[in-house]
Amino acid sequence: MPEMPSPRGRRKEARPSEIISAAFALFAEKGYAATKMEDIARAAGVSRGTPYLYFTNKEELFKAMLRDMLLPKLQEGEARLLAMAHLSAGEQLCALLQMWWQLQGETPLAALPKLMIAEAGNFSEVAEMYQKEFIEPGDAMIRALLQKGIASGEFRPLDVEYALTAICAPVVMAMVMRHSLTCCLPAEFDGRRYIQTLCDLLLQGLRAREKA
Amino acid sequence: MPEMPSPRGRRKEARPSEIISAAFALFAEKGYAATKMEDIARAAGVSRGTPYLYFTNKEELFKAMLRDMLLPKLQEGEARLLAMAHLSAGEQLCALLQMWWQLQGETPLAALPKLMIAEAGNFSEVAEMYQKEFIEPGDAMIRALLQKGIASGEFRPLDVEYALTAICAPVVMAMVMRHSLTCCLPAEFDGRRYIQTLCDLLLQGLRAREKA
Amino acid sequence: MPEMPSPRGRRKEARPSEIISAAFALFAEKGYAATKMEDIARAAGVSRGTPYLYFTNKEELFKAMLRDMLLPKLQEGEARLLAMAHLSAGEQLCALLQMWWQLQGETPLAALPKLMIAEAGNFSEVAEMYQKEFIEPGDAMIRALLQKGIASGEFRPLDVEYALTAICAPVVMAMVMRHSLTCCLPAEFDGRRYIQTLCDLLLQGLRAREKA
Amino acid sequence: MPEMPSPRGRRKEARPSEIISAAFALFAEKGYAATKMEDIARAAGVSRGTPYLYFTNKEELFKAMLRDMLLPKLQEGEARLLAMAHLSAGEQLCALLQMWWQLQGETPLAALPKLMIAEAGNFSEVAEMYQKEFIEPGDAMIRALLQKGIASGEFRPLDVEYALTAICAPVVMAMVMRHSLTCCLPAEFDGRRYIQTLCDLLLQGLRAREKA
DNA sequence: GATGAATGAGCGTTCATTCAT
DNA sequence: CATGAATGAACGCTCATTCAT
Numbered sequence: 001m002p003e004m005p006s007p008r009g010r011r012k013e014a015r016p017s018e019i020i021s022a023a024f025a026l027f028a029e030k031g032y033a034a035t036k037m038e039d040i041a042r043a044a045g046v047s048r049g050t051p052y053l054y055f056t057n058k059e060e061l062f063k064a065m066l067r068d069m070l071l072p073k074l075q076e077g078e079a080r081l082l083a084m085a086h087l088s089a090g091e092q093l094c095a096l097l098q099m100w101w102q103l104q105g106e107t108p109l110a111a112l113p114k115l116m117i118a119e120a121g122n123f124s125e126v127a128e129m130y131q132k133e134f135i136e137p138g139d140a141m142i143r144a145l146l147q148k149g150i151a152s153g154e155f156r157p158l159d160v161e162y163a164l165t166a167i168c169a170p171v172v173m174a175m176v177m178r179h180s181l182t183c184c185l186p187a188e189f190d191g192r193r194y195i196q197t198l199c200d201l202l203l204q205g206l207r208a209r210e211k212a
Numbered sequence: 213m214p215e216m217p218s219p220r221g222r223r224k225e226a227r228p229s230e231i232i233s234a235a236f237a238l239f240a241e242k243g244y245a246a247t248k249m250e251d252i253a254r255a256a257g258v259s260r261g262t263p264y265l266y267f268t269n270k271e272e273l274f275k276a277m278l279r280d281m282l283l284p285k286l287q288e289g290e291a292r293l294l295a296m297a298h299l300s301a302g303e304q305l306c307a308l309l310q311m312w313w314q315l316q317g318e319t320p321l322a323a324l325p326k327l328m329i330a331e332a333g334n335f336s337e338v339a340e341m342y343q344k345e346f347i348e349p350g351d352a353m354i355r356a357l358l359q360k361g362i363a364s365g366e367f368r369p370l371d372v373e374y375a376l377t378a379i380c381a382p383v384v385m386a387m388v389m390r391h392s393l394t395c396c397l398p399a400e401f402d403g404r405r406y407i408q409t410l411c412d413l414l415l416q417g418l419r420a421r422e423k424a
Numbered sequence: 425m426p427e428m429p430s431p432r433g434r435r436k437e438a439r440p441s442e443i444i445s446a447a448f449a450l451f452a453e454k455g456y457a458a459t460k461m462e463d464i465a466r467a468a469g470v471s472r473g474t475p476y477l478y479f480t481n482k483e484e485l486f487k488a489m490l491r492d493m494l495l496p497k498l499q500e501g502e503a504r505l506l507a508m509a510h511l512s513a514g515e516q517l518c519a520l521l522q523m524w525w526q527l528q529g530e531t532p533l534a535a536l537p538k539l540m541i542a543e544a545g546n547f548s549e550v551a552e553m554y555q556k557e558f559i560e561p562g563d564a565m566i567r568a569l570l571q572k573g574i575a576s577g578e579f580r581p582l583d584v585e586y587a588l589t590a591i592c593a594p595v596v597m598a599m600v601m602r603h604s605l606t607c608c609l610p611a612e613f614d615g616r617r618y619i620q621t622l623c624d625l626l627l628q629g630l631r632a633r634e635k636a
Numbered sequence: 637m638p639e640m641p642s643p644r645g646r647r648k649e650a651r652p653s654e655i656i657s658a659a660f661a662l663f664a665e666k667g668y669a670a671t672k673m674e675d676i677a678r679a680a681g682v683s684r685g686t687p688y689l690y691f692t693n694k695e696e697l698f699k700a701m702l703r704d705m706l707l708p709k710l711q712e713g714e715a716r717l718l719a720m721a722h723l724s725a726g727e728q729l730c731a732l733l734q735m736w737w738q739l740q741g742e743t744p745l746a747a748l749p750k751l752m753i754a755e756a757g758n759f760s761e762v763a764e765m766y767q768k769e770f771i772e773p774g775d776a777m778i779r780a781l782l783q784k785g786i787a788s789g790e791f792r793p794l795d796v797e798y799a800l801t802a803i804c805a806p807v808v809m810a811m812v813m814r815h816s817l818t819c820c821l822p823a824e825f826d827g828r829r830y831i832q833t834l835c836d837l838l839l840q841g842l843r844a845r846e847k848a
Numbered sequence: 849g850a851t852g853a854a855t856g857a858g859c860g861t862t863c864a865t866t867c868a869t
Numbered sequence: 870c871a872t873g874a875a876t877g878a879a880c881g882c883t884c885a886t887t888c889a890t
Contacts, residue, residue, distance in 0.1 A: 128395065181329065181343065455755075473877065538754075542754030583829065589809070685851060
């Protein structure tokens with residue numbers, strides 16, 4: 001009988017992550033304020049007081065949850081990008097967007113952008129963390145690709161910062177819509193085809209014109 | 213004594229819209245849950261009880277506010293688009309994005325996307341209204357342009373629905389960031405230059421290749 | 425119909441003092457921690473939320489209550505003492521102790537010493553206020569009498585500070601016992617006779633021996 | 637290996653008294669309500685659940701602690717008083733007050749009066765025990781001395797019960813102040829000098845007048 | 849016996865809503 | 870109509886107590 005979900009005295013070290021998982025799901029679905037600590041506790045299969053054994057209060061649980069969600073993902077992306085160094089800037093850019101979608105857009109992490117957009121105003125500390133730990137590094141990768149492509153003549157000269165925003169927005173917005181305005185997405189939304197369409201658009205849009 | 217903002221004898225018909233304005237500003241800034249009815253009343257210069265004379269409860273005020281914000285804007289856009297019928301599809305698309313930015317992105321209405329993203333999950337009725345009254349008509353305009361451009365050979369054939377999402381996302385995301393993750397926007401963000409960069413990218417990205 | 429205890433919209437300015445009265449009675453009887461805000465509200469005839477309209481939280485209510493109880497009483501005592509300036513130091517001392525008993529020991533204020541003893545450790549700010557606003561001025565009066573009596577030869581020389589403590593203690597302790605260890609007081613305790621006995625003891629105890 | 641304070645194998649019989657010691661220190665310092673069972677357990681060096689192996693609940697622990705503190709002390713006082721039988725009533729009274737101070741006022745037991753004053757109202761059973769086991773016997777000794785002194789003409793006739801209260805109060809109050817309103821005691825309070833001053837005052841105050 | 853993770857009743861506090869004036 | 874004092878349900882959090890190990 002390996003499994004014994006006895007209500008008392010269970011696996012201690014699993015608790016925090018179970019609570020964080022429940023918190024993530026509920027915060028992502030309903031937002032910070034509309035999520036009750038009791039909901040989280042029940043979703044995690046524990047009693048009202050248990051979350052407080054591991055997290056000082058609701059706000060700290062929220063922040064801890066974000067930390068847990070954000071941090072472990074980025075190294076993977078950076079490592080993968082290195083393996084593409086031999087490709088052209090355009091190929092690397094498309095590979096990066098696809099990877100981004102697969103690592104975040106197709107996983108529960110896709111809920112994060114919506115959550116951050118909704119709560120950043122009320123949790124500036126969290127917003128800063130999100131930006132520093134997650135957005136900045138991601139932006140840096142794409143920015144480097146754009147600069148490299150422009151320098152090599154593969155891409156035409158563009159305002160890099162604005163292009164960066166315009167390139168990321170479709171990926172982020174697709175995640176947002178999967179978790180918020182679902183009605184605004186095509187009924188049978190296929191994320192990979194969507195990213196492919198985006199890449200087609202961007203690749204031709206960025207390319208330097210052939211001198212006839 | 214033409215107008216005297218006496219506490220009682222003010223133009224009464226203005227009350228509801230003053231309350232709605234205050235509600236809009238506060239809901240947009242802090243979200244639904246974090247906005248107190250008392251804050252709205254105070255911001256509108258009325259007492260705690262007055263909003264309830266015009267709106268059944270907080271949720272109805274929220275919905276009424278959204279209706280008031282959304283509906284009056286769309287006719288204007290549609291009218292303007294008609295005047296561009298003589299332009300090419302690409303020119304019309306750029307003109308439309310610029311107009312969109314000017315009519316919403318540069319006005320207080322830019323706060324709406326963030327608000328909808330944050331609250332759609334808790335107010336499905338509101339989300340449906342937003343989609344039907346605001347997003348659908350806007351999407352329809354752009355969809356029509358894309359189809360027309362493809363049909364005429366000006367644009368290359370693309371998956372219209374996915375392209376549509378990818379085209380709108382950068383505009384929407386810029387509005388969101390102005391109201392939520394401000395840190396993620398370039399410090400001196402110039403919306404019109406941003407839209408221009410986006411149009412450059414899209415126009416070339418959409419164009420059909422010249423044969424030969 | 426002058427009285428109309430309608431549950432809503434009643435005499436506003438009476439509320440804070442009604443709440444303070446209820447709080448005083450309950451805090452004095454049960455101590456700070458064992459007194460629930462709900463008890464206070466019910467005792468004051470209001471609902472759970474009403475005390476918070478007038479006092480930030482339980483602690484502030486406690487402090488406000490003490491301020492209200494302490495401050496108004498001292499001027500009266502000082503004024504009365506002035507009227508006794510023509511008496512001997514011993515006569516003044518006895519008159520002062522009797523007055524003290526009548527102004528505090530026989531009124532609800534007699535509950536204060538017990539309350540302060542019980543809570544001073546957990547509310548140092550309150551304890552300081554109590555000492556500064558209440559004890560210090562009272563001590564100063566008695567100290568001055570002792571010094572005057574010693575200087576004039578009416579009292580024999582004594583360590584004034586220790587005598588001061590020993591003189592006040594019986595008065596304070598009688599108040600404490602009326603509200604706490606009631607069992608330790610004679611069954612038919614007559615405060616005025618008690619003070620008289622104390623004065624007899626003190627007057628003779630303090631008197632300088634007649635030479636010869 | 638004569639003694640090794642290993643976490644488990646410690647002398648078990650000591651557990652309850654270690655818990656009582658910790659409880660006494662904390663209850664005396666912070667009061668009943670503000671003292672958490674967990675604090676007591678930690679201070680006693682045991683785990684959260686251990687106190688419940690020896691005491692039914694917090695209230696029983698409180699009562700057991702008081703019993704343990706109170707009972708063992710009184711025999712000693714009575715024995716010592718017997719040894720003074722040859723002294724005058726006044727000398728015996730002073731010796732008794734000094735002994736009282738030394739046996740209680742200068743030991744941790746000095747914390748008891750404050751604790752009893754604070755909690756008697758919420759624990760009438762405890763208050764009765766305190767009075768019966770501690771106060772009554774002490775009062776009886778002093779009462780007997782007063783009666784004897786009056787009968788022999790050493791003391792003038794006084795209301796014995798009230799004098800009794802007035803005589804004990806300064807001793808008790810000094811203990812209270814050391815643990816509660818410390819600010820109200822002279823900065824360098826010397827208990828023995830204080831008792832001496834009190835005795836000077838009382839001896840002269842009680843003495844029968846010499847018939848001139 | 850001893851542990852400490854877990855429980856859940858209970859309290860302080862907030863705020864949407866009401867209604868006497 | 871407008872006010873704002875009052876209400877009371879609901880939620881965050883604490884801590885005495887339990888019990889599987």
